[in-house]
Amino acid sequence: GQNIDQPTEMTATEGAIVQINCTYQTSGFNGLFWYQQHAGEAPTFLSYNVLDGLEEKGRFSSFLSRSKGYSYLLLKELQMKDSASYLCAVKDSNYQLIWGAGTKLIIKP
């Protein structure tokens, strides 16, 4: 079966760095997405990785290792507004998105 695993909840301190991991087993791979979802709001696109390596976009970076079936989202200089759920999703061989259950990130002052 297809599966995406990510931690249910994480806590970090304002100004610090946090890494949210995602491991996947899917039938085929056509890219990995990270989305941010604030409570009661729509998920919004953060990043896309299809090749191994690190993609940096401001305070957020995303890393992919296809051989290990592994990705992480790195958030630097954490701000209170970064409190949200972070969703990992993989496009399989049929270009269907397979989703993780999301990681709820709590930022404390």
Next chain:
Amino acid sequence: ETGVTQTPRHLVMGMTNKKSLKCEQHLGHNAMYWYKQSAKKPLELMFVYSLEERVENNSVPSRFSPECPNSSHLFLHLHTLQPEDSALYLCASSQDPSSGVNEAFFGQGTRLTVV
């Protein structure tokens, strides 16, 4: 004007009611999706329409009936729902789902409660 708009934002319905959820996208995309989001569970893909034709139906109960009259509008018709159908229903759109990089844009969802 937001990219993907869903109405209503909140809906409470009895198990014998019939209601419809509406989604509209203003992004010129050619694919639209319905997802179900339950607490602490992965997003569940319910239906996909590409170029107004249904291309995916992931064994969704017949009490959920989608309709896509054109590439900008998507409906989800609901009838005789069960309490376990209570969830957040999200609509999304994208350009050409068979291209890897095209990300989905989501509406803010309809919070459905079945009583």
